[in-house]
Amino acid sequence: MERRAFLKRLINFSFSILVLITGSVLVYIYPSKMKERKLHYVYLIDEDELPKRGVRKMEFKYKSEDIAMINRAYLVISDNSMNAFSPVCTHLGCFVNWDNNKMEFICPCHGGKYNQKGEVTAGPPSRPLTKLPLKVMDGKVYLGIKI
Amino acid sequence: MGNIFDWVDSRFGVRKPHSKFLERRIPENLNYSYCLxxxxxxxFLILAVTGLLLSIYYxxxxxxxxxxxxxxxxxxMLGWLIRGLHKWSATLFIIFIMLHTIRVFVSKAYRPPKELNWMVGVLTFVVVMASGFTGYLLPWDQKAYWATEVGTSMIQTVPFIGDYLVYAVRGGTEVNGATLIRFYSFHILYLPITISLLLWxxxxxxxxxxxxKWL
Known part of the structure; x- marks a missing residue:
C-alpha cells in the first residue's frame, strides 16, 4: 500500500474511533430513565381533630429511600368538602402562603394568587394549584403523595 | 482538513514553534519496547477521561x-464500561510503568545526563501508586474498607511519628467518612495534578x- 493511502486510511480510522468515543460519552452522560414514583398514602391527622371549615397548613413526615422527610400541604375544608392542595406554585415552584384576611393563597415570588378552590385569580400562574388525593380510613386522614 | 489546520496554524502556531521537536532525529534500530x-x-489519558466521567455520578x-x-x-447507560475502563486502565497503567522502567534499566538509559529523568520517573511511579491506593477506597465496600484499614495502619510503623501520620492520613483515629473524602480529594485533585506536572x-x-540508543 502506498504511504499516502495508508495515512489517509489511518486518519479516517482514528476519526471513526473518535466519533465512537464521543457517542459513548454522550450516552453515558445522558441521565438514565428515572424510577417511576409511586403513589403513597401518608398519615396526616385524626378525623376528629379536623377543623370545621377553613384552610389549614399541614406538616407531614414520610420516608423517601430511608431518608426522613418533612413536607407540607394545605387542607381546605368547607361545609361539605375537603381538599388538599400542594403548596407549590404552578408558575415557578415557590411555596405559596395562605392569607387569612384576604382569603387567598399568595405566592411570594411573583405575586401569583389562588382562591380557596385553588383556582388562579391573579398573577402569572397558568394552572390551578395541584390537588392531592385524600383518603379517610378508620377515623384517620391520609394524604396521597408520589414518593 | 489540511486547510483548517493551516488556518489555525498560521494564527496559533503549532508547526514552527514545535519544528525542533517534530522534526528531530531519532536513533536507528529502535524497537517496540520504546513504546512502553x-x-x-x-x-493515563484514558484514566483522566474516564475519571472525569465517573465524577459525574460518584x-x-x-x-x-x-x-x-x-x-x-x-x-x-454504559456506566459499567466507563467504570471497567477506569479500573483496568489503572492496573495496566502501573504494569506498563513497570515494563517501561525495566526497558530503561536494561537499555541503561538512566546514565548521565539522564539521571534526573530517572528520578522524575521514580517519583511519578510513587505518586501513581498513591493514586491507586486512594482510588481503591472509593467504592466503599468491605474490600476497600479493610484494604485501607490495613494499608494505612502500615504507616503506624514509622518510628516516633507513626501514630500522628496515621491520624493525619485517616483524618481520625479510624477509617471513616472523613478518610473517604480525604482520599477522594487526593485521588481526583492533588495526585492527578502532581502526575501531570511530573509527566510534563x-x-x-x-x-x-x-x-x-540501546547500549
Whole structure:
C-alpha cells in the first residue's frame, strides 16, 4: 500500500474511533430513565381533630429511600368538602402562603394568587394549584403523595 | 482538513514553534519496547477521561458512595464500561510503568545526563501508586474498607511519628467518612495534578536530551 493511502486510511480510522468515543460519552452522560414514583398514602391527622371549615397548613413526615422527610400541604375544608392542595406554585415552584384576611393563597415570588378552590385569580400562574388525593380510613386522614 | 489546520496554524502556531521537536532525529534500530512509556501515558489519558466521567455520578459520602457505585455499574447507560475502563486502565497503567522502567534499566538509559529523568520517573511511579491506593477506597465496600484499614495502619510503623501520620492520613483515629473524602480529594485533585506536572517534566527532559540508543 502506498504511504499516502495508508495515512489517509489511518486518519479516517482514528476519526471513526473518535466519533465512537464521543457517542459513548454522550450516552453515558445522558441521565438514565428515572424510577417511576409511586403513589403513597401518608398519615396526616385524626378525623376528629379536623377543623370545621377553613384552610389549614399541614406538616407531614414520610420516608423517601430511608431518608426522613418533612413536607407540607394545605387542607381546605368547607361545609361539605375537603381538599388538599400542594403548596407549590404552578408558575415557578415557590411555596405559596395562605392569607387569612384576604382569603387567598399568595405566592411570594411573583405575586401569583389562588382562591380557596385553588383556582388562579391573579398573577402569572397558568394552572390551578395541584390537588392531592385524600383518603379517610378508620377515623384517620391520609394524604396521597408520589414518593 | 489540511486547510483548517493551516488556518489555525498560521494564527496559533503549532508547526514552527514545535519544528525542533517534530522534526528531530531519532536513533536507528529502535524497537517496540520504546513504546512502553507512551503506552503507559495513553493509559493515563484514558484514566483522566474516564475519571472525569465517573465524577459525574460518584458521590463521595459515607452513605452514598457504595450506592452510587452500584448505580454507575447497573443503571447508568454504559456506566459499567466507563467504570471497567477506569479500573483496568489503572492496573495496566502501573504494569506498563513497570515494563517501561525495566526497558530503561536494561537499555541503561538512566546514565548521565539522564539521571534526573530517572528520578522524575521514580517519583511519578510513587505518586501513581498513591493514586491507586486512594482510588481503591472509593467504592466503599468491605474490600476497600479493610484494604485501607490495613494499608494505612502500615504507616503506624514509622518510628516516633507513626501514630500522628496515621491520624493525619485517616483524618481520625479510624477509617471513616472523613478518610473517604480525604482520599477522594487526593485521588481526583492533588495526585492527578502532581502526575501531570511530573509527566510534563519527564517529557520535557526527553525532548531536550533526545532518545538514547540501546547500549
Amino acid at each position: 512509556g507512551g503506552m503507559a501515558f495513553t493509559y 458521590v463521595p459520602s459515607e452513605k452514598e458512595a457504595y450506592r452510587s457505585i452500584v448505580m454507575i455499574t447497573n443503571e447508568v 517534566a519527564h517529557f520535557h527532559i526527553v525532548k531536550k536530551q533526545g532518545i538514547s
